[in-house]
């Protein structure tokens with residue numbers, strides 16, 4: 362299969378980044394969104410990202426111009442007719458995605474592959490909205506798409522094996538590390554990441570720590586590039602709430618119910634950086650969050666880390682993903698300095714298991730218990 366023309370539907374945080382990834386790799390790209398304003402926003406997202414790369418000396422102005430010349434934009438799905446692959450990056454709402462896939466099915470040539478960048482929704486449900494479920498797949502990029510080197514390729518029971526392998530090859534040609542997995546809510550990275558982010562907001566809601574204490578704890582004690590509240594603002598709190606709803610519907614665990622602190626911010630229109638404010642206000646340039654309270658930082662760092670490591674151990678034990686894919690996912694998809702299994706190796710499995718038991722006992726939450734031996 363050859364991929365000369367790529368379509369992208371939805372030109373927000375992810376869609377514009379995915380346009381850039383493919384245009385940088387030499388593909389012709391067509392970007393489509395639902396209104397003139399959304400198309401203009403997508404065009405300007407791409408232009409800003411390329412200007413930043415030129416300012417940092419990562420691209421020359423000529424290269425940026427060449428990349429821009431490979432991209433066309435519009436509102437009409439018929440512009441996607443000749444695409445070999447179309448990737449949908451519209452909001453994380455199943456009814457919207459199934460509507461878009463049914464329109465794509467009608468507009469894109471019969472041999473075209475349709476992919477969704479969904480973070481958590483059922484790729485199977487999305488594929489079922491088309492007459493070509495064998496050619497529908499999940500292709501989950503990470504934010505920012507041009508920077509993060511990990512992509513999850515999600516197949517369903519309908520997927521054609523050749524479609525899956527050609528998407529994996531295409532992903533590799535973009536310089537990404539690919540993990541090939543089946544269709545489960547949140548896949549590898551978001552299942553782990555969103556539970557960690559939700560845990561942080563549950564701690565915040567309980568009044569045990571401030572957002573600055575939590576963000577400082579994870580930055581300073583685990584060298585994460587940003588803390589959980591900063592990351593929620595970067596991803597988009599609305600998107601995170603939607604992902605958690607899907608995960609919660611699957612697990613029915615209280616720890617996966619979207620925390621009130623997130624839901625309330627979204628209800629007030631504070632979705633994070635993209636709306637100008639979320640946990641933090643982005644009207645002015647922010648200082649890196651910090652806090653002098655060492656005891657609180659140690660406590661929240663311990664609790665967030667141990668619960669997360671326990672989830673990684675449990676995921677690997679189910680056979681859904683390998684230790685290597687989980688480590689790659691958390692490092693290359695989220696920019697964490699170490700994979701969870703590297704951390705477990707460093708601090709020792711027995712120490713992690715005792716800390717899990719202590720956390721479960723102290724909080725009364727059985728889901729934090731270590732797996733039976």
Ligand code: NAD
Pocket residue numbers: 370371372373374375376393394395399403449450451452453454457461478479480481501502503504595596597600635
């Ligand atoms: P976003 O809100 O920034 O962008 C959504 C885009 O979809 C906008 O351009 C909007 O105009 C467009 N859109 C809305 N309705 C549409 C329609 N009917 N037809 C075509 N376009 C439409 O959202 P985002 O953060 O880019 O997320 C998009 C998808 O990518 C979601 O499924 C999300 O879960 C997933 N994702 C997000 C992240 C992240 O960090 N934000 C990371 C990986 C995957």
